[in-house]
Amino acid sequence: MDGQTTIWRVETKTRASTAFAILAMLAIIAGLGAPIYLPRATLQDLFFILTMLALAQSWNLLAGYAGLVSVGQQAFVGLGAYVMFAGVVLLKLDPLVAILLGGIAAALLAIPAGIFAFRLQGAYFAIGTWVIAEIVRLLVAQWKMLGGGTGTSLPASATRHMQGVDLAHRLFGFRPAQAVDVICYWLALLLAVATIFMVYRLLRSRHGLALASVRDNQEAARAVGVDARRLKALVYLASALVTGLVGALIYVQKARISPDAAFSVTDWTAYVIFIVVIGGIGTIEGPIVGVLVFFALQKLLADFGSIYLMVLGLIGIVIMLFAPQGLWGLFASRTGIQLLPVRRLLRGGPIKN
Amino acid sequence: MNWADTILQGILLGGLYALFAAGLSLVFGIMRLVNLAHGDLIVLAAYLILVLVDTLHLNPFVALVIAMPIMFGIGWLLQTYVLNRTLGPDILPPLLVTFGLSVVLQNGLLQAYSADNRRIPSGYLDTASISIGSLHVGVMPLLTFVSAVAVILILNRLLYATELGRAFRATSDDAVTAGLMGIQPHRTFAIATGIAMTIVAVSALYLGTRSNFDPTIGPARLIYAFEAVIMGGLGSLWGTLIGGIILGMAQTIGGAINPEWQILAGHIAFVLVLLFRPRGFFPRAVD
Numbered sequence: 001m002d003g004q005t006t007i008w009r010v011e012t013k014t015r016a017s018t019a020f021a022i023l024a025m026l027a028i029i030a031g032l033g034a035p036i037y038l039p040r041a042t043l044q045d046l047f048f049i050l051t052m053l054a055l056a057q058s059w060n061l062l063a064g065y066a067g068l069v070s071v072g073q074q075a076f077v078g079l080g081a082y083v084m085f086a087g088v089v090l091l092k093l094d095p096l097v098a099i100l101l102g103g104i105a106a107a108l109l110a111i112p113a114g115i116f117a118f119r120l121q122g123a124y125f126a127i128g129t130w131v132i133a134e135i136v137r138l139l140v141a142q143w144k145m146l147g148g149g150t151g152t153s154l155p156a157s158a159t160r161h162m163q164g165v166d167l168a169h170r171l172f173g174f175r176p177a178q179a180v181d182v183i184c185y186w187l188a189l190l191l192a193v194a195t196i197f198m199v200y201r202l203l204r205s206r207h208g209l210a211l212a213s214v215r216d217n218q219e220a221a222r223a224v225g226v227d228a229r230r231l232k233a234l235v236y237l238a239s240a241l242v243t244g245l246v247g248a249l250i251y252v253q254k255a256r257i258s259p260d261a262a263f264s265v266t267d268w269t270a271y272v273i274f275i276v277v278i279g280g281i282g283t284i285e286g287p288i289v290g291v292l293v294f295f296a297l298q299k300l301l302a303d304f305g306s307i308y309l310m311v312l313g314l315i316g317i318v319i320m321l322f323a324p325q326g327l328w329g330l331f332a333s334r335t336g337i338q339l340l341p342v343r344r345l346l347r348g349g350p351i352k353n
Numbered sequence: 354m355n356w357a358d359t360i361l362q363g364i365l366l367g368g369l370y371a372l373f374a375a376g377l378s379l380v381f382g383i384m385r386l387v388n389l390a391h392g393d394l395i396v397l398a399a400y401l402i403l404v405l406v407d408t409l410h411l412n413p414f415v416a417l418v419i420a421m422p423i424m425f426g427i428g429w430l431l432q433t434y435v436l437n438r439t440l441g442p443d444i445l446p447p448l449l450v451t452f453g454l455s456v457v458l459q460n461g462l463l464q465a466y467s468a469d470n471r472r473i474p475s476g477y478l479d480t481a482s483i484s485i486g487s488l489h490v491g492v493m494p495l496l497t498f499v500s501a502v503a504v505i506l507i508l509n510r511l512l513y514a515t516e517l518g519r520a521f522r523a524t525s526d527d528a529v530t531a532g533l534m535g536i537q538p539h540r541t542f543a544i545a546t547g548i549a550m551t552i553v554a555v556s557a558l559y560l561g562t563r564s565n566f567d568p569t570i571g572p573a574r575l576i577y578a579f580e581a582v583i584m585g586g587l588g589s590l591w592g593t594l595i596g597g598i599i600l601g602m603a604q605t606i607g608g609a610i611n612p613e614w615q616i617l618a619g620h621i622a623f624v625l626v627l628l629f630r631p632r633g634f635f636p637r638a639v640d
Contacts, residue, residue, distance in 0.1 A: 069448050071389070116624060119631050120583070122444045123387035127579045131620055134576060138617040265572065270456055277449055306460035313456035320450045321438050 009348045012204060012341045020339040031189050035182040036172060043185050047253060049295050050188035054195045054246045055268065056275040056287035058239040061199050063273075064282035065211050066235040071269050072129030073243050075113065075136045076106040078263035080244030081251035082140050088158045090145060095154075095162040099187070099248040106244020109136065110237045118233070130265070137263035151258025159252060184253040191249065195242050196340075200284055202238075203342040207231060243268075266309070274316045280326025284340040289328045358488055363605035365490070367598030368498030369563070372556035373578035374585075374593045375504055376549035382588055383525045383545045384440060389451040392575030393458035394550065398424050398557030399566050400466060403473050413475050417558045421551040428550030432543040440542070455571065462568035473561035497559040501597070504552055505590045511548075521545060573616075580623040586633030595634055599626065 035043060055073070062068045080102035087098030113132045120128040141149040159165075160176045164186075168179040202208050213221040214228040221228060247268070251257050261267070271294065279290020294312075301308035323330055332338060377391050388394075398420060405416035435454075439446035481492040512518040520541050523531040528538040560566060560574070577600060585596030600619045607618020626633070 063445065067444070069445060071452065116627065119627055123381075123385075123448055124579070124583065126389065126448055127387065127576065130572070131576055131580070131623065134573075135617065135620045135624070138620070142613065266456070270452070273449060273452060277453075281445065306463040309460040310457050310464070313453040313460070316453040317435070317450050317457070320446050320453065321435070324446060 006348055008346055010344050011347050012344055014338055014341050014345075016337045017339055017341050028189070028193060032186070035168075035174070035185060040178055040181060043181055044253075045295070047181070047185045047188045049291055050185075050192040051246050051250050052271065052275060052294065053287060053291045054188070054192045055243060055272045056279075056291055057192075057195045057199055057284070058242040058246075059269075059272045060276045060281060060284075060287050061202070061235055062239045064276065064286075065203065065208075065215065066232050067215055068232055068236060069123070069126045070117075070129040070236075070239075071126050071265065071273070072113075072117075072131070072133035073239075073272060074263045074265050074268040075109065075129070075133035076240045076243035077247030077250070077268040078133070078140065078259070079109050079136055080106040080247035081257055081262045082143070082146060083244075084248035084251060085146055085152065085154065085257055086143075088154055089152065092158075095159055095252045096164070096187075099245060099252060102248030103241050103245035106247070107237055107241040109244075110240030113240075114233055114236050118229070118236075133263055133265070137259050140263070141259040147258070149259060151256065151261070153257075154252070154255040156255070159255065162252075181253070184249060187249050188246075191242070191246055196284060196288075198238070198242075200340055200342070203284070207234075208342060209344075211235070270309075271312075274312050276326075277316045277319055278326060280328035280330075280332075281324070283326070283328050283332070284342070285332070285338075286326050286328040289331075290326070293327065359605050359609045360602060361488060361490065362494070363602030364598050365494040365498045365601070366605060367581075367594070367601030368494075368501035369556065369559055369597070370577050370581045370600050371501040371594040371597030372497065372504060372552065372559065373574050374581035374597055375501070375508060375590060376552040376556070377575075377578045378582045378587075378590060378593050379508065379552070380546055380549045381582070383521050384542050386436060386440065386447050387451070388436075389448060389575065390455040390458055390571075391451075391553070391578060392573065393455045393462075393571030394424075394427075395553050395557050395560060395574050396462060396566060396568060396571040397427075397458055398550075398554045399473065399561035400462060400471075400568075402554070402558055402561060403471055406473055413473050413558055413562060417554060420554045420557075424550040424554040425547040428547040428553075429543045431550075432546035433539070436546065437539045437542060455575075459568050459571060466568060468567055468569065470565040470567050471561070472565050473558065475562040479562070493559065493563055497563070500555055500559065501594060504555060505594055508548075508552075508590055517544065577619070580619065584623060584626045584633050586636035588637035589635040592633060592635030592637070 034046065038046070055077070059070065059073055062070055082102075083105035084095070084098040084102035087093040087101045088095050093101070113129070117125055117128040117132060140146075146152050159180045162180070162183065164183045165176055165179040168174045168182050169176065172182075174182055203211070210221065210226040210231055213224070213226055214231065218228055247262070251262065275290035275294045276287050277290070278293050279288065280286025297312065298308065301311060319326060325333065373392075373395060377388065380386055380388055401420050401423060402413060402416045405411055405419055406413050409416070411419070435450065436447065439450050475493065478492055482489045483492060483495065512521060520531070520536045523534065524536060524538050524541045531541075532538055580600050581596035582593050583596065584599050585592030585594065599622055603622035604615050604619040608615030
């Protein structure tokens, strides 16, 4: 000590995270330009990966950070998609506006759904969310103007004239059908990046600290003034909004909807859970790793139908039993590398480190 | 619409839901484990009985007697080798493992038996009915209800008047202290899940003889079972029967008004009960 005062600092930055931030920037720029140099089929694969990633991030925020294990996320995907359809087919809105409407509708649904499901503790919350999804599915199946139980299609003219298609056509010379895919892809990229950024910012804020404290010890957290219920409600709402937006976007691209598909527990919740569990629950990097593994498995095994789902289920069970921190967790605990660190590190002070 | 008939059918249907729910309730009561694969295990048992009936040409009730110990074994193995590893303060592992199991069972059955509708033939019992005044009651629905009452009587007797039941209750209250008294919690849990699976076999017989089934109907049975348990109040088996009856009546009355509303009416009854009686009608457990 030579009379100099050294100050303690709380940081989350690590060397790996700085490098990753630069790489991520480059990847986003490369991703934005992808429609120019990648074929349409690859773009559709990327669309699938990005939308699943956004869904996985929002479920991970719910289950991994807020301890709210929902198996009813298909309620928000389905409602978001159906309200988008209603906006386009019945109100003649631009699909982009209708996507926003779908997201808002999902967030609005989360208010009564939350009031209801939050009455159920722990594991029963899971089945409660499933019941909500069933109720919404059965109600939507009564919506005769949108095809009832059999569903309906988006008129091709609606998406052909949506915002941005004309621009993409003039800038890059894409044909309208191709331009629709490109716009959907850009939106998926935007949603996925925004979701990751939102989750990251949230976890690094004081709300994130509060969430972690609730997860580690709810009573102790309450004792220091953390309102666990309000926090959890906020997370539930935010994840419903994201899930609804993604659901609406997916169905702009699919252009064909039915209650059974839009409210499918397999497509919108089981896949998402497996992505997060395989990649690593409770980390932001986990779902990114998980979605890549999931996509690779799907490419390899998709032809086998139900065997594919069995394998996915078995992998999920094995990981949960023997490596509950998932692939990313295994990697991070061996190497100490964190790409999107949310853990606060104490640096500086009299001890040189 | 014949109200008396509709209500009677609803009550009898409630017996089936109480059977679905009894196993779920038992397992939750003893180890606080919610098995998301419960419905798929019911469907698995239905296929097991169907295979026994088809290949050995057995009477379905004889097939049930064979299926019950098999299901007990499956439950015991499942608990010993898989579910016991997931128990702990964190609710994520049991939920995610049983959810994975649900997906594996569903798709395994799809792979083995295709998505075709199946039914367990029960001979003349399929159509047999008894007349009470102007009401006609099917023998199978009546048997279902009687079985539900019998299962609950036996379970209550088991829980409150036997050494095993004392071990169940002690482990439920405090597994660590029960361990000090010479009870091995994990073995107790394995027996409990085994018993739950024998009840699952009973419910599967009635599920399979009363209506068509296919590999994908499991999750809906889980939801009905869950609704019956919550409406009845956690920790009370008679409450679960009442919960099942409310669900059954809501469904038959809804279905009588408009066939498309049958399932929806049951869910709405559940939501209403949860809003006005959050702890159900006969809550016993504190948590």
